[in-house]
Amino acid sequence: MVCTTLNMDQRKQRKELSQEIRKKIIDKHVKGKDYKTISKQLDVPVPTVAHIIQKCKIHGTVANLPGRGRRRKTDDKSKRRIIRMVTKEPRKTSKEIQDETKMKLFAKAHQLYVHRRKNEAYQEKNTVPTVKHGGGSVMFWGCFAASGTGCLESVQGTMKSQDYQGILERNVLASVRKLGLSRRSWVLQQDNDPKHS
Structure with missing residues (x-):
């Protein structure tokens, strides 16, 4: 040659x-x-x-021989393994596949791809649950000081003035003790929400 x-x-x-x-x-x-x-x-x-x-x-020929071009870096067994991986988890990125198979198949891939079959886009395994608007909310009461965080209490339903007073009775002094504050060295500060008054 x-x-x-x-x-x-x-x-x-x-x-x-x-x-x-x-x-x-x-x-x-x-x-x-x-x-x-x-x-x-x-x-x-x-x-x-x-x-x-x-x-x-x-x-014995001058014709182009088969097998020209870049050769595959995977064998049939590796190819089947990758197909099984992507079928099971279609959102798997090329980087994750590379890490799992310990091969440099996609060394220069800069894009992330989603692998799924036609008409399977909205199956549960192919979607990521998200909440955009109106997904509900959870309210908490909490306090903090320079020395750390105090108690935290979950608020059920709409908080009224009586609910707020009950939270203060249960949590303020407990938080002061938890934070190690002396009785005269702290001030409770809150915003101007009507229920705070």
């Missing part, structure tokens, strides 16, 4: 030779012509002539 190095100008001009020219190269070689003569007569670089002749000697 002949290895060649092309400079940038040669790479730009390089193109696939037709089947007809390849056959002419072989015919001239069979008739005893040397590489340089064939190169001049057909206007094909000498390394290309040498490569085509070597290919014909080894494979």
Whole structure:
């Protein structure tokens, strides 16, 4: 096999030779012509002539052989494993697949892809639950000081003034003790919500 190095100008001009020219190269070689003569007569670089002749000697053909291009980095077993992974968890990213399979399949992938079959977009395994508007709310009463956080109490329903007073009775002094504040070193501050007055 002949290895060649092309400079940038040669790479730009390089193109696939037709089947007809390849056959002419072989015919001239069979008739005893040397590489340089064939190169001049057909206007094909000498390394290309040498490569085509070597290919014909080894494979018995001048046609393009199957398997040209980049070869797969996965075998059939790995491919089946990846398909099972994506079928089970369609939201899995290429990075997660790469990490799990310990292969560099998607080394330059910068986008995240969702893998799912047609008409399966809204199945539970393919969706992420979210709440946009009106999803409900939970209210808590809590307090804090420089030394940390005090008690926290969940508020059920709509809070009225009586509910607020009950929360203060249950939690303010307990929070003061929890925070280690002395009886005269703290001030309870609250906003101007009507129930606070």
